[in-house]
Amino acid sequence: MTTLLLIRHAHTDMAGRFCGHSDPELSRSGRQQLPELITQLRQWPLSKVYASDLKRAVQTAQAVVAVQNVTQNALQNNLPVQIRPALREIYFGEWEGRSWDEIEAADAATASAWLKGYPHIAPPRGERFQDFEQRVQNELAALAAEVEDEVVAAVTHAGFIRTALSLISKAPIASIAKIDYASVTELQLAEQKWTIGQ
Secondary structure, three states: OEEEEEEEOOOEOOOOOOOOOOOOOEOHHHHHHHHHHHHHHOOOOEEEEEEOOOHHHHHHHHHHHHHHHHHOOOOOOOOOEEEOHHHOOOOOHHHOOOOHHHHHHHOHHHHHHHHHHOOOOOOOOOOOHHHHHHHHHHHHHHHHHHOOOOEEEEEEOHHHHHHHHHHHHOOOHHHOOOOOOOOEEEEEEEOOEEEEOO
């Protein structure tokens, strides 16, 4: 059976702000989260590690493969981090880098409309949720076609993981629980169909 571990990157200093395609590095707190994440991942023999092309995902993935490479059998090749831009977070357009208070203060009407219409209204110049959802669906299908009877990890973002869970469970995105920093969500593949692990 194929297992896909969706890993949310560790903490950044943009926590609490709209951080889609913005590209902060991991914060000190984020780096402190990595040892616990790595300990959790030791139960799975990873054969591939993918990451979004944003720094926070790449840095989290690099920490994972560094430990994997040390603990692997010497006859095996070192695991590289394979970059997949489709694993990126949704793009928040003009709201990138802003807090909700700043957004409401700048344009209360648009902020209110977004809340009422979520997820069907995009932030100004932002990525439409329908397009993002299709990107997530396409990436899940691409990964399903690429892996076989192995355990792989994809370091990505909260929005990607929540949308993946929404698609798989056929539940509204608003009903999907928040995803913690440096957390692991397990998916399993059977007959080219992803299911949510226990």
